[in-house]
Amino acid sequence: MARVLTPRSEDFPRWYQDLINKARLADNGPVRGTMVIRPAGYAIWEHMQADMDARIKEAGAENAYFPLFIPESYLRREAEHVEGFSPELAVVTHAGGKQLAEPLVVRPTSETVIGEFMAKWVDSYRDLPLLLNQWANIVRWELRPRTFLRTTEFLWQEGHTAHVSEENAREYARLIHKTVYEEFMVEMLAIPVVPGRKTKGERFAGATNTMTVEAMMGDTKALQMGTSHELGQNFAKAFDITYTSQAGAVEHAWTTSWGTSTRMMGGLIMVHGDDNGLRLPPNIAPIQAQVMVVKAGEGVTEAAVKLRDELKSAGVRVKLDDRADIPFGRRAVDAELQGIPIRIEVGPRDLANGNAVVARRIDGTKSPIALGEVVNDVVAALKADQQRLYDDALSFREANTVDVKTLDEAIDAAQTGWARVPWASVGTEGEKKANGKAITVRCLTRVDGTMPDSDDEPELQAILARAY
C-alpha cells in the first residue's frame, strides 16, 4: 500500500495532522485556532456524546442550556477564577450596531452563570442535590492551537452540581469520575486511563480537589482526558448559593463541576491510530463494518446488499460501498484511513467460491469467510477487536512506564515515557523543578489504584510525564 501519511515514528505531530486531514475528520477554521469538524469526525463525536449522555443521565443529572454571553462582571466575582481565565477570553464589545455598556465575555466555561442561577433556584435542602449538565461550545483564545487538543473553540459537556454537604459533593464527583469518565473511556474508547488526583499546582482555579483521567498517547506523552472538581463552598460563597437546612439554618451549598471535550477525539487518534490511519474501537465507530463491492460482476451487488442487510439485522452499524466505478484500492485506503474496523470485500472471484473476504483493520488480518458465516465472524471480530485495542494500549503504556525512586530519575525517565515515583520524593519543590524541564506531575494515585483523599496521604505515587 502506498504511503499515505507521514509515519508516526518519523514525525508524530505531523502524522497526527496528516491523519486528521486525510481521514477528513476536521479542517482548520477561517479564524486561527478554530476548527471545522467534518462529518466523519463529527459522527465519532456524536457517538461519544450519546453514550456519555446516557451515563450522565443514569447518574441522575439533567441537561440544561445556559447563555453563551456572560457579563464581564460575573467573572470578577471569583478572584482565582478570573485570574485563571483572563488571557484566554474573547470579548464582544459591539452588538445591534452599537457599543455595549458592559462588554460580554464569550463563555470560557459556564461556571459563573450556572452559579448565578443555582443561587436563584435553590431555596431549601429539598432542592438539593441540584445536578445539571450542559453540552455546549466553549471559547478560550489559544496561541498554539492544535486540532482537537487545543482549539480556540471546542465542544464539551460541563456538569455543575450543588449538594448539602462536602461528603455528598465528594461522593457525587467520584461517581461521575468513575462511572461516566473512567468507565466510558475504558469501555467505549478502549483507552486505559489512570484516574488520579491533581497536585495543588495543577488544580482547577477555585477547586479544593481536581480529579483527572490521564492516558498515554502513541508518542508516550500524557493527555488529560477529563477532570472532575470539588469546589468546596468557594463558588457557593462567591455566587451566594445558599439553602435552608432541615434544621432551619441558612447554609452555603457544596458544589462540583466536571468536564470532557472534543479533546477526547485527539486522544482517540493518538492512542489507536497507526501509519495507515485511524483505528476506531468498534463500540464507538459510527460505521463498524463496510461491505464493499470490489468490482462489478454477476450477483456481486446482490450478495453485498444481502450481507449488508444481514449485518444490520444483527445490530451491526454497517454501510454499503457499491461505487464500483471508483478503483477498489482507493476506497480500501480510505476505509483504512477512516479507521472502519471491518471491511467485507465482495468480488466475483471469491463469490464464485461462496466466500467474501473479511479484512480487519485492527489486527490487520484478511481471510476468506463463507457467506453464511460472515455475520457471526464479524460480530465476534468486533468484540475481539475492541478488547485488543484496549490490551495493546495498556501494554504500550506499561512498557513505557518506569518505577523510580528519586526526582532526578523521574525527570530523566519522563523524557521518553511515564515515570512513577513516590510523591514524597517530589513534593511541591520537586514539582517546580520538573515543570522547569517541561515535565508535569500528571496525577497522584494510591498504590492500590484508588483515589487519594488528600495530597498528604503517605505512600502516594506521582506520575511524571511530558503532556499535551
Added chain:
Amino acid sequence: MARVLTPRSEDFPRWYQDLINKARLADNGPVRGTMVIRPAGYAIWEHMQADMDARIKEAGAENAYFPLFIPESYLRREAEHVEGFSPELAVVTHAGGKQLAEPLVVRPTSETVIGEFMAKWVDSYRDLPLLLNQWANIVRWELRPRTFLRTTEFLWQEGHTAHVSEENAREYARLIHKTVYEEFMVEMLAIPVVPGRKTKGERFAGATNTMTVEAMMGDTKALQMGTSHELGQNFAKAFDITYTSQAGAVEHAWTTSWGTSTRMMGGLIMVHGDDNGLRLPPNIAPIQAQVMVVKAGEGVTEAAVKLRDELKSAGVRVKLDDRADIPFGRRAVDAELQGIPIRIEVGPRDLANGNAVVARRIDGTKSPIALGEVVNDVVAALKADQQRLYDDALSFREANTVDVKTLDEAIDAAQTGWARVPWASVGTEGEKKANGKAITVRCLTRVDGTMPDSDDEPELQAILARAY
C-alpha cells in the same frame, strides 16, 4: 384548582410568560434577550432534536460542526445577505488580551462559512450532492425579545446542501420541507402546519424561493415554525462553489438551506397550552406518564413501583413521584403545569378497591382503573391524546380562518384570525398595504394544498395574518 397562571383569555402574552416561568421551562439570561433553558424545557428540546435528527439522517444529510466566529469580511461577500443581518450582529473585537486585526462576527447563521468550505470540498460532480446539517447556537441581537420566540441567542439546526442542478436542489429542499419539517410537526408536535411559499417580500435574503410551515397559535396569530430555501446559484457564485461536470465543464453548484429552532418550543406552548399549563403531545413528552404516590399507606409505594416498572416495560416514558412528604395537590398542579400527559395516582383508598386513578391532562378526564388494566389504558390514552391535540388545533385553526375575496376584507379578517384570499386580489402592492397594518402574507398555497412553483401561478391563495 387555584389559579396558577394569568388566564389565556385575559392576557395571552402574560399567560405565555407565566407558563414558561411556572412550568420551569426557561428563565431570562443575565444578558438582555438571552435565555436559560431549564431541564424541563431542555428535555423537550432534546426529544425534538432526536426525532428531527433521525429524519435529517434518513434524508441523507450528515451532521458537521462549523466555527462560531466568522471573519467580518465573509459576510460582505453576499451583499443581500449582509444587508439582511447587519443590525443583528454581535461582534468580538478583543481576544487573548488584545484588539483583533479583523473583528469577528458571532454567527447569525453559518451560511457564509459553510459556503467557504463547500467550495473547498467540492471538486467534481462525484462530490455532489453535498448534504450537511449542523446543530448549533446562533446569535442575532434582539431588541424586543420574547422567550423561545425571539431571543438574542437561540439553538437551531441549519441544513446546507449543494447540488448539480436547480431541479435536484429544489427536489431536496422539498423533501426536507415535507419529511423533516411538515411531518415532524404534524406527527410529533401535533401541530397542523400549512406548508407554503413565501412572497418575494418575505423571502430569506439571497434566496430564490423560501418555503415555510405556518401554524396558528392559541391567540390566532401565525408563527413561522421552519423555513427551507432554494438559493439558486447566488451563494455558489459568491463563495465560488464550483464543480467539474461529467462532461468536463466547470459549473456553479445549486444550493439550499433550511432551518428550525428553539422557536418551535414557543409554538408548542402557544398551540397546546391552556390555563393550567402546558399540554405536551405524548410523542414528544419527555415524561409521558407519572406514577404518583398520593399519600403513604400500606402497599402504596410497592404498587406504584410495580406500575412504574410495568409501564416502562411497555415502552412508556414513565417517572415515579413518591415524594409523599410534599402535599399531593402541589405535585398534581406541578404535573399539570409541566404538561405531563398522564398521571397515575396511587393512594390507599383506591388501592383497597384494586384501582389506581388515571388522570389525563389532555382531555381532562379522571377515572379509576383496575391495576391490571392500567398499562393498556395508558398506552391507548397516549395514542388517543396525541391525535386529540392535533384535531383540536386543527379545528381551532379552521374555526379562525375565513375565506374572503378582497384585500380589505382580508385585512379586516386578519385582525382576529387568518384570512385566506386569492393572491391575485393582494399582489405586491396589497402586501405593502397589509404590512402597514401589521399584517403579513404568511404564505402562498395552491388550492389543492401542494407547493407552488412560483408566485405567478394562477389561482394561488394567500394567507394573511398577524404573526410572531
